[in-house]
Amino acid sequence: xxxxxxxxxxxxxxxxxxxxxxxxxxxxxxxxxxxxxxxxxxxxxxxxxxxxxxxxxxxxxxxxxxxxxxxxxxxxxxxxxxxxxxxxxxxxxxxxxxxxxxxxxxxxxxxxxxxxxxxxxxxxxxxxxxxxxxxxxxxxxxxxxxxxxxxxxxxxxxxxxxxxxxxxxxxxxxxxxxxxxxxxxxxxxxxxxxxxxxxxxxxxxxxxxxxxxxxxxxxxxxxxxxxxxxxxxxxxxxxxxxxxxxxxxxxxxxxxxxxxxxxxxxxxxxxxxxxxxxxxxxxxxxxxxxxxxxxxxxxxxxxxxxxxxxxxxxxxxxxxxxxxxxxxxxxxxxxxxxxxxxxxxxxxxxxxxxxxxxxxxxxxxxxxxxxxxxxxxxxxxxxxxxxxxxxxxxxxxxxxxxxxxxxxxxxxxxxxxxxxxxxxxxxxxxxxxxxxxxxxxxxxxxxxxxxxxxxxxxxxxxxxxxxxxxxxxxxxxxxxxxxxxxxxxxxxxxxxxxxxxxxxxxxxxxxxxxxxxxxxxxxxxxxxxxxxxxxxxxxxxxxxxxxxxxxxxxxxxxxxxxxxxxxxxxxxxxxxxxxxxxxxxxxxxxxxxxxxxxxxxxxxxxxxxxxxxxxxxx
DNA sequence: CGGCTTTGACCTGCGC
DNA sequence: GCGCAGGTCAAAGCCG
Numbered sequence: 281x282x283x284x285x286x287x288x289x290x291x292x293x294x295x296x297x298x299x300x301x302x303x304x305x306x307x308x309x310x311x312x313x314x315x316x317x318x319x320x321x322x323x324x325x326x327x328x329x330x331x332x333x334x335x336x337x338x339x340x341x342x343x344x345x346x347x348x349x350x351x352x353x354x355x356x357x358x359x360x361x362x363x364x365x366x367x368x369x370x371x372x373x374x375x376x377x378x379x380x381x382x383x384x385x386x387x388x389x390x391x392x393x394x395x396x397x398x399x400x401x402x403x404x405x406x407x408x409x410x411x412x413x414x415x416x417x418x419x420x421x422x423x424x425x426x427x428x429x430x431x432x433x434x435x436x437x438x439x440x441x442x443x444x445x446x447x448x449x450x451x452x453x454x455x456x457x458x459x460x461x462x463x464x465x466x467x468x469x470x471x472x473x474x475x476x477x478x479x480x481x482x483x484x485x486x487x488x489x490x491x492x493x494x495x496x497x498x499x500x501x502x503x504x505x506x507x508x509x510x511x512x513x514x515x516x517x518x519x520x521x522x523x524x525x526x527x528x529x530x531x532x533x534x535x536x537x538x539x540x541x542x543x544x545x546x547x548x549x550x551x552x553x554x555x556x557x558x559x560x561x562x563x564x565x566x567x568x569x570x571x572x573x574x575x576x577x578x579x580x581x582x583x584x585x586x587x588x589x590x591x592x593x594x595x596x597x598x599x600x601x602x603x604x605x606x607x608x609x610x611x612x613x614x615x616x617x618x619x620x621x622x623x624x625x626x627x628x629x630x631x632x633x634x635x636x637x638x639x640x641x642x643x644x645x646x647x648x649x650x651x652x653x654x655x656x657x658x659x660x661x662x663x664x665x666x667x668x669x670x671x672x673x674x675x676x677x678x679x680x681x682x683x684x685x686x687x688x689x690x691x692x693x694x695x696x697x698x699x700x701x702x703x704x705x706x707x708x709x710x711x712x713x714x715x716x717x718x719x720x721x722x723x724x725x726x727x728x729x730x731x732x733x734x735x736x737x738x739x740x741x742x743x744x745x746x747x748x749x750x751x752x753x754x755x756x757x758x759x760x761x762x763x764x765x766x767x768x769x770x771x772x773x774x775x776x777x778x779x780x781x782x783x784x785x786x787x788x789x790x791x792x793x794x795x796x797x798x799x800x801x802x803x804x805x806x807x808x809x810x811x812x813x814x815x816x817x818x819x820x821x822x823x824x825x826x827x828x829x830x831x832x833x834x835x836x837x838x839x840x841x842x843x844x845x846x847x848x849x850x851x852x853x854x855x856x857x858x859x860x861x862x863x864x865x866x867x868x869x870x871x872x873x874x875x876x877x878x879x880x881x882x883x884x885x886x887x888x889x890x891x892x893x894x895x896x897x898x
Numbered sequence: 899c900g901g902c903t904t905t906g907a908c909c910t911g912c913g914c
Numbered sequence: 915g916c917g918c919a920g921g922t923c924a925a926a927g928c929c930g
Contacts, residue, residue: 613903615922628921632901642921 593730594676595656597646604643605655608669609633611641622647634663652736679731 598605604627611629619626624645631639639659646652657676665673 612901614924616904617920617922620919626920640921 592680593656593658594679595654595730595732596672596676596735597652597654597732598735599651600653601651602653603627604629605653606668607655607672608666609639609661609672619644624650631659631661633661633665633669637662649736656730675733679733 596605604611610632612632613627614630615628616625617628622644624647626642626644629641629643631637631641637659639657639661641658642654642656644654644656646654657672661669661673
């Protein structure tokens, strides 16, 4: 199905060209038949989609098609198996034999008509045969070339996977080393998490699942800071007992894909019941963990389940007169509340595209500017999404991934993040030079880590944008969001921008991220780097980018500046969010489709994993 | 009649 | 312990 769909997606243009060209050049029946033959054979031809077709090649295709129709009969006879290759290769024939090809074409036309009239000369046939032979040779050559390219792609994919695995292992080891210290320091044997977990429930002591969001919101005491800092980046997403870390690491090493799955799954887990403020909603956790993580269950729980359940939110600010931005999903309003300090009510929506879908969103207008609609997404779709919805989902997913990775400064999170996003297709178009993003801010004061994507301001406005003083925010580069919102036709062609004067509002007292991180005595390596950067430099993004660069072991996309704040197009219409679009980043791994589940949906490519379709919540 | 919206009640967490 | 605020539930009403 997909293949055919893809094939139709690609070939119809060619076919269309060929038809029009043929019909235009000659109304000959033979030509039309040849074209039809070509088209009919196309649907059965599998096309290797991942390999982008160069524009030149496309040109050659269209150019060739005229003559491809010419030889369509022969082509069909000679090569039925490679329909997708046909159009590309035939053009080359033309290119190679172009000057004579014109005559050849005429001759062929004559020949075609002559065939019916049985007046074709042997000379023409011989020349045609020669041409066909050369064409076949050329086709074979192109086949081989294509095969080599595929092989290269596969190798790159494998290499990337291997590197990723190695990186994860290395980071895991590093994390393990760091974990020992903090745990040892806790004489009572309690996890650092317990210190920061305000919940009175004893489950907190049992919980092996970190609750960073709680730390974010409630880590106000020095102990909490310390505890939170002990959850340094190296701790990754895994806050497990020391006895379980090895096991986790083993599992991690065993199957690197589990890492991604973990992120995916964790993203689907809106939060453990003992972690979220609300557990009364059965639907919310139906597909996730219905039970709080306990030590007894821990060992049996898959790696994915051990990932901390962190409730992340992605807030999108957009100007819209409509009561709700169209993000491609179906929503059902289940509540409305008057929020304090805002005359506009806050509406609560639940995704109704599938029963049990945990995704919810809140819609509220900004009190200061009622034309601005604030849509806050929460949760992860448990069902396939239409392309339009996937666009927004990918955006929020990317934002959340960035949020989580940034807020936790987790190496794995970064790793997962990059890999995840790459696989999601959100960042998959590595060939695109654009590195678009929107202004994104992270809120540390919110009950849940929230990333805000502000699409209401023009690039220049955002350039000098000042974060809302009421919230603890810092600039966060969000790749691709801009393109999602603006569409492929509105990418930011130039380098990304970083507001020189941009200054993130320091976190409020008691929620000082920098203080938390800097006080960590266990942080080292990247953690220290990031922590120090955070503490000393409000430009967290710069530090984050640096850390990511270090982690990834590869030069991070320059983004045109250090710290890379990308400015989105202020002309982006709110509803454009629903236009599925591909964002790009230089960060995209060579194999953007690594581990891409079949059900995934990518703008312009296969569907993303469901877990990728919306923002992640660990 | 089914689906959706409205709206008051209820639950929970948090601050004082 | 109490009050507040956020979030959710569920009954009632509306609409196509």
